[in-house]
Amino acid sequence: MSMLNVSVYRYNPETDDKPYMQDFQVDTHGRDLMVLNVIQLIQEQDPSLAFRRSCREGVCGSDGLNMNGKNGLTCVTAVSEVTKNGKLTLRPLPGLPVIRDLVVDMALFYHQYERIQPYLQTTGPAPAIERLQSPEERDKLDGLYECILCACCSTSCPSFWWNPDKFVGPAGLLQAYRFLADSRDDATSERLAGLDDPFSVFRCRGIMNCVNVCPKGLNPTRAIGKIREMLMSNAT
Amino acid sequence: MVTNVTNLGRSGLSDWLVQRASAVILALYTVFIVGYLLLHPQLDYLTWSGLFERTSMRVFTLLALLSIAAHAWIGLWTVVTDYIKWTNLRLALQAFVILALFVFVVWSVQVLWGA
Ligand code: SF4
Ligand code: SF4
Numbered sequence: 001m002s003m004l005n006v007s008v009y010r011y012n013p014e015t016d017d018k019p020y021m022q023d024f025q026v027d028t029h030g031r032d033l034m035v036l037n038v039i040q041l042i043q044e045q046d047p048s049l050a051f052r053r054s055c056r057e058g059v060c061g062s063d064g065l066n067m068n069g070k071n072g073l074t075c076v077t078a079v080s081e082v083t084k085n086g087k088l089t090l091r092p093l094p095g096l097p098v099i100r101d102l103v104v105d106m107a108l109f110y111h112q113y114e115r116i117q118p119y120l121q122t123t124g125p126a127p128a129i130e131r132l133q134s135p136e137e138r139d140k141l142d143g144l145y146e147c148i149l150c151a152c153c154s155t156s157c158p159s160f161w162w163n164p165d166k167f168v169g170p171a172g173l174l175q176a177y178r179f180l181a182d183s184r185d186d187a188t189s190e191r192l193a194g195l196d197d198p199f200s201v202f203r204c205r206g207i208m209n210c211v212n213v214c215p216k217g218l219n220p221t222r223a224i225g226k227i228r229e230m231l232m233s234n235a236t
Numbered sequence: 237m238v239t240n241v242t243n244l245g246r247s248g249l250s251d252w253l254v255q256r257a258s259a260v261i262l263a264l265y266t267v268f269i270v271g272y273l274l275l276h277p278q279l280d281y282l283t284w285s286g287l288f289e290r291t292s293m294r295v296f297t298l299l300a301l302l303s304i305a306a307h308a309w310i311g312l313w314t315v316v317t318d319y320i321k322w323t324n325l326r327l328a329l330q331a332f333v334i335l336a337l338f339v340f341v342v343w344s345v346q347v348l349w350g351a
């Protein structure tokens with residue numbers, strides 16, 4: 001028997017006045033499980049525990065959680081990466097409203113994503129076959145398109161905590177730059193005009209919490225810097 | 237686009253630029269004053285007031301003061317819009333900060349050109 005102590009954030013708005021932490025003991029049989037496996041073992045003890053997951057291989061982005069104080073995907077985070085002294089504390093992603101237990105309401109996060117218009121916008125006539133890019137133009141999208149919208153970054157960003165309705169947040173801004181950098185997109189100046197206020201981009205304080213947690217190893221802070229440069233060279 | 241009326245410039249970019257430019261001016265002014273004090277260990281009143289008799293020094297000082305005002309306003313505007321969600325209290329605090337900065341600037345102009 002090798003026991004792991006897990007403390008889990010619980011909240012059922014229909015029966016609980018306020019959230020509380022519940023302790024569980026999980027037998028790992030000495031293996032270094034992924035945190036998602038631990039949660040599934042806990043659910044065998046208490047089927048009322050609510051959490052999200054789908055692909056269990058770091059692709060769908062549905063199981064972002066705060067594990068011992070750091071955001072990440074539970075399915076690709078080994079217990080040994082996050083635990084200290086055999087103790088694991090699991091909380092929902094910070095800063096978003098909790099629906100139940102470890103499940104948060106992502107509406108604000110998606111709203112900011114929607115705001116940056118995450119799709120190609122073109123003006124000219126559609127080409128007969130496809131919109132071509134040179135290999136160099138395509139290279140500019142590397143490090144941008146891989147985002148799986150798990151929200152680990154935005155929910156670790158203090159600027160997003162204080163103004164989730166006005167600051168686009170690292171995930172949304174990474175995607176904003178993904179379309180600004182795309183050679184096929186013709187809406188660059190409209191996109192920039194929509195970001196020029198003091199909140200949408202400029203609330204970023206560059207503390208790089210986002211870079212620190214991204215499970216895909218992406219760098220929203222660099223993308224934000226590039227947007228600032230584009231705003232600058234676009235301005236008079 | 238998030239609409240704002242109480243920030244210094246009309247856009248986030250202008251606020252950001254002013255914040256950086258004013259920081260550079262303040263750094264230069266600090267380096268100058270610290271350097272001056274180090275070069276004049278036995279500084280007396282005559283030398284010190286002589287320094288501020290010069291128009292170039294007064295203009296430089298005024299520039300630094302205006303930079304402080306702009307820098308402080310942008311910084312404090314950001315802080316109150318982060319933490320103070322109740323609009324009336326936020327506007328009251330912003331008004332207080334503007335008033336204080338205005339008084340400081342007018343007062344310093346009086347000090348600089350007064351004597
Ligand atoms: S670098 Fe900017 S976006 Fe990233 S966590 Fe910090 S404030 Fe948020
Ligand atoms: S940038 Fe990284 S942390 Fe942020 S939503 Fe995308 S994949 Fe998740």
Ligand code: FES
Nearest residue numbers: 055056060061075
């Ligand atoms: S379950 Fe899909 S990313 Fe973890």
